[in-house]
């Protein structure tokens with residue numbers, strides 16, 4: 001496939017060489033996307049991708065590079081660093097389906113990735129592009145997962161990783177990963193949106209390659225989450241794909257993936273995308289609502305975003321024009337959910353034996369709300385995306401299960417599925433006594 005960078009703003013449509021290190025259109029400042037052109041052979045590709053699953057070649061074992069026909073890295077195979085990203089399971093979740101009001105629900109769990117989030121799918125491509133451009137330093141601003149992923153891939157590729165985090169606002173597991181993988185880590189006393197503006201300028205000044213999701217090559221890698229999903233479903237298109245929205249890179253990637261799959265004859269229709277945000281950080285939800293009512297088409301940033309789901313604590317998402325386009329063409333929607341709804345949904349996903357981090361649970365909380373409002377039908381074929389691993393934010397879990405989880409406004413959240421550890425003396429009779437009571441209760 002031939003690849004070039006194209007301005008996402010249709011009125012501009014300027015085109016640039018794939019080797020240009022740009023993140024916005026130099027002519028009009030809009031977002032850029034990778035445009036692929038060439039002939040597609042849907043049936044042949046489907047066969048090839050299936051065959052690669054049985055091959056031991058590192059690139060074929062990657063759930064990203066297995067689909068390299070749809071990635072802009074022709075002839076770059078030697079530069080690719082893979083940690084065997086992707087390959088994430090589709091899990092049936094009966095209790096979660098019931099909770100959400102659906103007959104059936106499957107989760108595609110991106111927390112099974114090497115660093116525990118969907119960022120790995122994009123990062124392997126972002127780092128491949130950094131290597132193609134012969135950059136030695138890569139940087140990102142992150143609510144945690146991007147930094148964990150970038151730190152790992154930069155080190156694996158022999159690049160210097162530089163990370164900027166909103167001080168005190170990321171889950172400890174993610175900070176720990178960045179340190180362990182060897183990235184230079186700066187904690188900045190500002191929020192994600194403010195730091196991103198600063199780092200964009202810094203990267204420009206110092207010639208550091210920026211690996212936030214504004215980078216179009218990250219988006220290309222994240223497309224493969226949907227390619228893999230469709231392959232796992234034998235190319236049966238679901239009615240809905242539901243995902244949490246923060247900076248909106250994933251929404252942009254998923255929409256692009258489905259459009260390309262349709263253009264290339266891999267699928268015959270688009271699923272509808274539903275983007276779920278936390279109530280305290282929901283500028284995209286407001287935008288979709290106002291666009292639907294024929295009002296404004298521009299995003300009103302939230303100056304002080306608040307949510308315990310720190311991964312999506314973003315008030316000024318950079319990829320909103322792409323995300324709005326993808327939600328519109330897919331006839332999708334957006335929803336917002338409260339802290340309590342996220343906490344409840346997260347506990348339910350835990351009780352399915354699956355587990356996820358708080359931002360991911362917004363998916364199930366959103367499904368439940370959209371089913372109640374009638375937007376999603378109880379019999380619809382729905383895939384929920386769980387974006388991060390349960391172990392990313394252990395503090396949240398411990399506080400929830402011990403009844404000490406406080407919302408950003410200081411009020412306690414109800415721990416409806418509380419499961420506190422029980423302190424017992426070192427005495428067999430005492431423990432036996434406790435367990436006998438429980439046995440009698442459960443056998444009633």
Ligand code: F0G
Nearest residue numbers: 142143145146246247248249250387388
């Ligand atoms: N879920 C998790 C677990 C995330 O880490 C993120 C984003 C999202 C959802 C939202 O995805 O930004 O593509 O809409 N985390 C970024 C980070 C911002 O820095 O790790 P999005």
